Amino acid sequence: MHGCTTAAVIFFFFMTAFPACAAVVEHTFVVSHMNMTHLCKETRVMVVNGQLPGPAIEVTEGDSVVVHVVNKSPYNMTIHWHGVKQQLNCWADGVPMITQRPILPNNNFTYRFDVSGQEGTLWWHAHVPLIRATVHGILIIRPGHGAVSYPFPKPHKEIPIIIGEWWSEDIAQVDTTVSYNSASTINGKLGDLYNCSGAMEQGYMMEVEPGEIYLLRVINAALLSEYYLKIAGHKFTVVAADANYVSPYTTDIIAIAPGQTFDALVVADASPGRYYMVALPNQPPKPDFQSPVLPSRGILQYSNVAGGSQSGDVPMSPEMPDNHNNMLSFYFHGNLTNLHHPRHQPVPERIDERIFITLGLGSVCRNGRQSCKRGDNSLESLIVATMNSMSFLLPNVSTALLEARYYNTSNMDWLQELPDVPPRVFNFTDHSLIPAGPKEEKLEPSSRAALARRFRYGAVVEVVFQSTALMQSDSNPMHLHGHNMFVLAQGHGNYDMARDLARYNLVNPPVVNTVLVPRLGWVAVRFVADNPGIWYMHCHYEFHLTMGMVALFIVEDGQTTNTSLPSPPADIQAYGNANNLMPDKYYLQNEER
The missing domain is CATH 2.60.40.420 (Cupredoxins -  blue copper proteins)
Structure with a gap:
């Protein structure tokens, strides 16, 4: 980051004001292959900076973002900044052969964009067929410098929850007409519903302190399915959708489709112990094609310092809906309404x-x-x-x-x-x-x-x-x-x-x-x-x-x-x-x- 020049302005004789100090947040993304082993099989996976999910980008409203993408993969590559409005900056949207020529193997390209006028949870992903299964990560925009904070209780901690899929074959070799994933994931981990020769796969662990409030930033990065997310013994209060605040909506289930993001508060108000967090993919019933039901689960665990249970205790499981129950999704989305907020514009009445x-x-x-x-x-x-x-x-x-x-x-x-x-x-x-x-x-x-x-x-x-x-x-x-x-x-x-x-x-x-x-x-x-x-x-x-x-x-x-759209950046080609x-x-x- 670099700072900005601050000037003091005297209002009459008693008030000094300082303008907001925006920053430039800079990252380097190296896209490459690495081998990962799950379900007793080593698989070649495309990742960014050796991470799955990829690195988080955390900024403040008004900041500028610079991301240098170094393509060490064998495929052409672009990155799309999902939900970033790119006002007067379509050049940085990251759609191959639409907004830019893709980044060739062993080449690099720099994306530059601002995050003005937006705050909340967005994400980034490859905009190349199938590769976004593993080339993705969160993009967090916090309220601007000097701005009022969140329009909801201040959370003790903010936690990304990225729902995805695990493919036990090189994603580039997937035949889209017949293939389906081998497992679902939470933050890149399969969870203990899956095992390798009897050894359980590791699951995501979320440790909480009794009485504290946690802001979950939930993203569906999967290729194939909408998911139902539940945590046994706890409720969600949904406060934002796609980086736009909604009227607080309390529910025991989140329905989230690929591409969507939801921000939800969770209060650690249950008896100290261990509770399963389950992500279940849903699908239409027959006669539609039926893919295997492949949920993932992690664990919400109360801290031992605050009297949490021993790690050997069996966690409490949530009661999950039938994976063909699409009505839960319909009602979840239908219950969302806009929160009155300075950033939100009225619905235009005239239709052209x-x-x-x-x-x-x-x-x-x-x-x-x-x-x-x-x-x-x-x-x-x-x-x-x-x-x-x-x-x-x-x-x-x-x-x-x-x-x-x-x-x-x-x-x-x-x-x-x-x-x-x-x-x-x-x-x-x-x-x-x-x-x-x-x-x-x-x-x-x-x-x-x-x-x-x-x-x-x-x-x-x-x-x-x-x-x-x-x-x-x-x-x-x-x-x-x-x-x-x-x-x-x-x-x-x-x-x-x-x-x-x-x-x-x-x-x-x-x-x-x-x-x-x-x-x-x-x-x-x-x-x-x-x-x-x-x-x-x-x-x-x-x-x-x-x-x-x-x-x-x-x-x-x-x-x-x-x-009007300004001229393209010098390195667009x-x-x-x-x-x-x-x-x-x-x-x-x-x-x-």
């Missing part, structure tokens, strides 16, 4: 654009054919993930799109507009569409293109995301880069504007960067397109992302310098191209070009 987006699976014919056999077992078609029956496909380009747009080196006519509505209207939540069959096959045909939507600067955009039952019935955590979204309402079944507008919360809706679209349901969000650049909107389930559930939201420049982000068969967007 409305978009209705269906989310699901579909198929395209291989080798560019116009017709083909469809269904699960067809070798003639390729399963894709879609938005309004279109799957994102980035063409072969040698220049990142943001760079090309800024310098007008390409008019990008090949971008295809994301339509206001899907091309076909049907009963989107019809359960009979989940399994393959004649009814479902008629709705499968999809197209692939570089899907984009342009917005004028300052436009107020309302998006209704509609989950569908087409070939699956999963929920979808939709993440918008560069902006926050007001979550106005959610519901089950098919969205009906005439009926559902009355359900909108226009007073205190939660504000997030990642919104969970419920299984066989919908969610309505609103955002202001006030950050010029090219921003990713995508599902944070990794396989949905790699299969094409992506669109580019392009925000045009405003009328002034302060509302870290040379790479779209074809060698990962081996082709694992980067499904590029398959069968």
